[in-house]
């Protein structure tokens with residue numbers, strides 16, 4: 150027999166960086182709102198745990214640039230409030246062909262102050278540049294240990310938000326019955342046998358797009374799941390080492406000074422991946438392909454890159470994050486599918502998601518394109 154129903158103003162499904170920032174922004178905008186985060190594992194255990202966590206100050210479209218600037222400012226404020234947070238500001242160089250300069254000037258934020266330099270970017274790794282490439286330096290980049298950041302955000306939210314870790318959502322039923330409409334709006338059936346009634350629900354499921362409870366609701370978005378692979382290079386970064394983005398190849402080298410090694414990310418084109426299918430780790434093919442890409446930049450170290458991280462992320466059909474209501478009444482909102490940029494754009498995704506909620510004590514908020522700084 151199902152257990153008694155509990156009621157919340159907002160239930161957030163998924164306790165990754167996106168879900169946690171949604172909860173944080175709800176409590177900042179409308180204190181007193183009852184918020185529950187439902188997380189099947191422990192918080193931060195999904196794509197957020199595997200993230201390289203690089204924020205590069207750019208965006209392919211006007212909307213993404215606005216989201217990137219908002220998010221950069223948001224993370225800067227978080228870091229200023231708590232300097233111990235695992236957000237690390239880092240100098241960044243962009244390597245690209247001369248022909249790419251107009252595009253670079255378009256996509257990098259004005260605040261990045263893109264500056265052409267003749268200086269080498271090689272740093273302690275001795276990075277080679279592709280032939281005829283040029284180098285620009287930019288400002289505003291940072292990287293985070295996203296898992297640790299989620300733990301810190303959670304610690305500060307626990308007195309305001311109910312965290313239900315180890316609790317999976319097994320069904321999402323918008324307008325399940327009259328009692329739901331009066332008392333909540335959406336019925337969530339939980340792995341514990343309980344039913345949670347929520348006035349509104351935000352789905353922030355990371356790459357678990359095809360999970361049974363919301364597969365049909367999410368399918369019309371046309372988002373897909375792609376594998377992401379990064380190699381670890383066992384070389385201790387030096388103090389002055391910069392992150393280097395290879396713009397034309399969509400790859401980057403990141404000195405993870407906090408972990409004591411470099412990370413190399415390249416673009417893997419394996420689509421429609423089940424997140425569970427990456428559980429066995431890197432395959433021989435994955436390592437081979439990643440090393441082939443790495444050989445272009447650090448040939449002498451490519452063969453020594455024997456470890457890394459493999460997982461996946463949700464990619465939207467447009468390349469821009471998806472934040473929208475999934476049902477006619479607007480009670481179930483989706484937030485995510487940031488196409489490999491879910492860390493760096495998470496504050497703006499969260500802000501846009503909260504804009505779609507009717508909070509019990511709404512304060513006047515700016516329009517979606519003028520996001521709140523909450």
Ligand SMILES: Cc1cc2nc3c(=O)[nH]c(=O)nc-3n(C[C@H](O)[C@H](O)[C@H](O)COP(=O)(O)OP(=O)(O)OC[C@H]3O[C@@H](n4cnc5c(N)ncnc54)[C@H](O)[C@@H]3O)c2cc1C
Nearest residue numbers: 163165166167189195196197200201203318355491492493
């Ligand atoms: C290797 C790698 C490198 C990356 N590098 C970068 C980078 O450099 N910069 C960048 O910006 N982004 C990067 N990303 C992308 C970024 O990490 C993700 O977009 C971001 O972490 C997504 O956060 P999220 O909160 O949406 O999802 P997640 O962190 O995946 O959180 C979703 C949560 O939902 C939970 N969940 C799923 N199903 C249920 C259920 N039925 N009931 C309850 N809970 C459920 C999961 O357990 C999970 O914790 C990278 C990703 C990977 C994999």
